[in-house]
Amino acid sequence: MRIIINADDFGREDSRNTAINYSMINGYCSQASIMVNMNDFTDEAVKLSKDNGYQDKVCLHLNLTLGKPLSKKITGTSLCDKNGFFKFNCVNEVLKTLKHNMRLKDILAIREECEAQIKKYLDYGFTQKHIDSHNWIHLHLPVWIALHPLLKKYKFRSIRPIRPNLMKTGRKKLRIYYNIMNFIFKLSKYHVNNYSSNCEEFIDCNKSDNDVYEIFTHPKIVNGILLDCSDSYKGNAYKEMNEVYNELLKYGTVLRYDCLK
Structure with a gap:
């Protein structure tokens, strides 16, 4: 079994950068994903990855929900507030994307922002x-x-x-929405046939030795302890990063996406 441990939210803030950098240097995570619209915090994350030799292990954490966009047109959509900052809470307002952003001009505005973030990443x-x-x-x-x-x-x-658990939500409309989106996404050649989850969900899932699994983490240092602060844990209980890593090692070899090709 091949396992990818990703550190989400690189570039979000100084404390996250410090925790993710430590996780990458010490091998708790095999790759990180960076938010490119967070100004000085993004620049700090970029420098850390270059200085510590893991720039080739950083992917793009597309961000349309936090901070300020890189482009202008998207500020006229429901994703942004009157001050031009992202305000969309996609956990509680997921169905509003269909209601407020399916017009052609909104999709083109979103495309402009996605392209701006891709270009900056590159x-x-x-x-x-x-x-x-x-x-x-x-x-x-x-x-x-x-x-x-x-x-x-x-x-x-x-x-x-x-994430498979999104398709099992107790809210019927959301369950239908995510199952439809999963079907659409699987039609894409960019789909990687793997399970994406936190450590807790991974342990509970039906695993196959021949599959590739991605486990996302959110490293953060709290009271001097390096924790995985993923809110998707049951009861929002945080886990120490070394425990997450050691638990996953029981199941397979840790690697990153570019090793799959």
């Missing part, structure tokens, strides 16, 4: 050509329609699939 010199996103925003239909042509244009190799 301008930094990153080569991983893999995309995931903050709050799974890339698997909202208007965003997927906007993003999909850019994957071919910029020769991206893979993109994070939908």
